[in-house]
Amino acid sequence: MNATPQSPSRLAWLDQAIGVLRSLVIYRRPGRQQGLKRMYAPFIQPGDLVFDIGAHVGDRTRAFADLGARVVALEPQPQLIPWLRRAVRGRTGVSIRREVAGPRPGSAQLQVSRRHPTVSSASRPWVQSLRTRNRSFQHVRWDEEITVPMVTLDQLIEEYGSPAFCKIDVEGLEAEVLRGLTHPVPALSFEFVAGALDVTRDCIEQLDALGAYGYNLIAGERRRYQFAEWQSGAAILAWLEDHGERMGSGDLYARRLPALPARGERQG
Template identity: 55%
Template sequence: MRRLYREFILPGDLVFDIGAHLGDRSSAFAALGARVVALEPQPQLLPWLRWLTRHQPGIECLPQAVGRAPGNAELALSQRNPTVASLDARWRKHLRATAAGFRHVRWEDSVTVTVTTMDELIRQYGRPGFCKIDVEGFEVEVLAGLSQPLPALSFEFVNGTLEQAVKCLDELERLGRHEFNVIAGEQRRFIWSSWQDPEALRQWLYTGADGIASGDIYARLTA
């Protein structure tokens, strides 16, 4: 994981980890010498995140979600699948109908969480050199709360809701010109040997993303 992120992160860089979960990415960022702001709104997971990253003083953990505007929101929780807690009801309903891996997921609980924005985080901490976004269908809302381009970032996509990834691409194009690459699932290597322009990525998404069930799209600013 450190080899993967070394391309984007230098010692002393600021990194945002939005949807940090248990902090494996935050730990990798910190190991590269980055200052990390890790956001995890799930109250059951936040103590674990803090405990697991307790020996890395460069990581600051915040009990917040991120969206297009500050306020409060209802986070749906799955007791059996805590990695898929989501603020987006339409995303949850659509995935249960279109993705086999989600058909048996139940979001039986919810909790009210505080929502901040990317712009507010930048006001407080500075502009990050890299930002990881993994928020179970809320990625568009996170990017909608950003008014300036970042040097590089990643956001999750799930087959069955690829239109969400297209909307993320639209939000990034609003901010500047980027090039893109993709990692399938939890692999540590890009699927393309060269970075692609927005039109190529959009066409790839429109034609089914090669059937990849889920993964992360990486964007780096070119202009």
């Protein structure tokens, strides 16, 4: 007997279920929360406000909340929202919004990978170019497009206040997110991906235009900074150009440097 072919809708449901399960295995593994809280504790004090832009299944949203922060979490993928809500169940002060952040208010077209929801992106050029520029993305298919609301970081600041920390993980849209920010924030992180360092360079240039920042980076899902001392944006970019290919991806952290005393002013 010939097997009955599965309907497109059933195959789409199966792909989506596999994708969500993959994310849960990666981001909900035992011991991960303790490591995340140790990593973010230097940036966050109880009562602080944190923006989680690209919250996914909520592993970092949960860590922020458990550190005592008020959290605004943006996640545009509808299939992930129930898991994000479960991650922070019973925790107060968490606002979940099904939106993307970007350079202006409005809407965006989200390119969804059902089997790899971590790389769903509102940046079509990033999606189109990354398969040829990063070999680890060659097997990924973006097989659905949905319209999602877009807000700016400035809008979120106007509504909630200025965050102590802002995590940005939006698969190629990081520089566009920062275009919607005109206020320097104390600390933030954004993802970098080998083959797309032009986005990283754009992010650093925008942050340096807002204020003086020091930078460090963490490879992949590790919990250890690459450098013992925080670096300038130029130094970080030079290092990534030499070593970023073998690293693949990771997160770049920026913290605002204290203002230098004016010329002639005595330091305490």
